[in-house]
Amino acid sequence: MVTKIMLGKIEAEVVLKDIKNVHLSVHPPAGRVRIAAPKRMNLDTIRVFAISKLDWIKKQQKKLLDQERESEREYLERESHYVWGKRYLLSVIERDEPPSVLLKHSKMVLHVRPGTAESRRQEIVEEWYRGLVKQAAPALIAEWEPRLGVQVARFYVQRMRTRWGSCNPITTSIRLNTDLAKKPQECLEYIVVHEMMHLLEPTHNARFIALMDRYIPQWQERRQLLNRLPVRHEDWEY
Numbered sequence: 001m002v003t004k005i006m007l008g009k010i011e012a013e014v015v016l017k018d019i020k021n022v023h024l025s026v027h028p029p030a031g032r033v034r035i036a037a038p039k040r041m042n043l044d045t046i047r048v049f050a051i052s053k054l055d056w057i058k059k060q061q062k063k064l065l066d067q068e069r070e071s072e073r074e075y076l077e078r079e080s081h082y083v084w085g086k087r088y089l090l091s092v093i094e095r096d097e098p099p100s101v102l103l104k105h106s107k108m109v110l111h112v113r114p115g116t117a118e119s120r121r122q123e124i125v126e127e128w129y130r131g132l133v134k135q136a137a138p139a140l141i142a143e144w145e146p147r148l149g150v151q152v153a154r155f156y157v158q159r160m161r162t163r164w165g166s167c168n169p170i171t172t173s174i175r176l177n178t179d180l181a182k183k184p185q186e187c188l189e190y191i192v193v194h195e196m197m198h199l200l201e202p203t204h205n206a207r208f209i210a211l212m213d214r215y216i217p218q219w220q221e222r223r224q225l226l227n228r229l230p231v232r233h234e235d236w237e238y
Contacts, residue, residue, distance in 0.1 A: 005043060007033070007050050010057060014046055022049055023204050024057070031061035032162050036203050064227070075121035081108050083132070085184035092121075101128040126159065132181040133157045133188065140192045148215065150199040164226065165191040167198035183226055190222035 012033040088108040174195040201208040
């Protein structure tokens with residue numbers, strides 16, 4: 001169960017778990033604050049702890065808010081789009097055939113029917129991005145399952161506003177953000193491993209970090225790369 005508390009003007013999610021220590025985290029891209037705390041702790045104690053970390057929280061949020069963002073996309077000719085970290089210029093071709101997207105040299109070629117609205121163009125491109133992640137993820141999952149000694153029952157790919165991925169240890173399923181198709185492929189691997197690691201350790205505690213250090217030593221560099229690259233244009237609400 002998630003409880004929300006206010007730290008001044010900052011909202012924080014609190015999750016009580018069967019853990020020993022409090023874990024505070026600020027999540028990209030919007031700076032969502034999350035606190036995992038032992039079940040025995042009351043909300044007043046948790047709030048006092050979080051307020052003592054308020055300067056750190058604000059610094060992390062500012063870092064995320066200062067991150068470069070993509071300009072709002074209109075899906076017009078010669079607009080910039082990214083695929084696996086590489087920049088492509090959009091080429092829109094209208095023809096009376098089913099829509100499609102393909103990469104040709106430095107261009108992303110979008111075939112649409114004449115008069116296709118911008119919103120529909122966006123749907124076509126986003127579904128194509130989703131397909132890229134769905135195609136790339138199974139091989140990564142299959143590679144890492146024996147290395148970690150876990151099994152993923154199912155994975156999903158969807159647009160996610162505040163997370164790059166998530167894991168449900170109970171159903172042994174993971175979710176991946178469609179926008180990972182815009183980032184370098186090593187970023188996708190980092191997120192896949194991160195979420196699969198939660199099948200071994202559900203929280204972001206010292207054991208989780210030790211496991212990440214052991215199995216994918218460059219994970220922090222990949223996280224920095226992922227969060228340094230431009231993110232989707234959104235009108236975030238705070």
